Amino acid sequence: MSYKNIRSIREDNDITQRQVAELLNVSQNTYSQYETGKIEWTASTLIQLADYFDVSVDYLLGRTKNKKRNE
Template sequence: MNYKNIRSIREDNDITQKQMAGLLNVSQNTYSQYETGKIEWPVSTLVKIADYFDVSVDYLLDRTKNKNRINSN
């Protein structure tokens, strides 16, 4: 599935697919396939992206417009 918020937040922060791929320890081709919806995002990857941008996974998955993470403390 293609989640537009992931691409948007990456582009808003002037980060290339190659840079994101490096952060996630995957190839640029694999990252591109995630972003275009050709392959499914692993949960662990979504968590890494959410942590990196300090947003909720629900925001990345287009389940909410609220970027804020919920504190578990």
């Protein structure tokens, strides 16, 4: 599965992998492996990212181009 939206939104917000890793309570190396698809994302981690960037999980997963969350 492609996670290019996760990387893209991180870069669009000028946030480093290290900063996101700290938010998720993982090492930068672990986060890098998440972002490249070497490690599968957990649902709770995706929810944390979606909340942090104020986007939908579907957007992060590339299932929609609409960033807005359905609240």
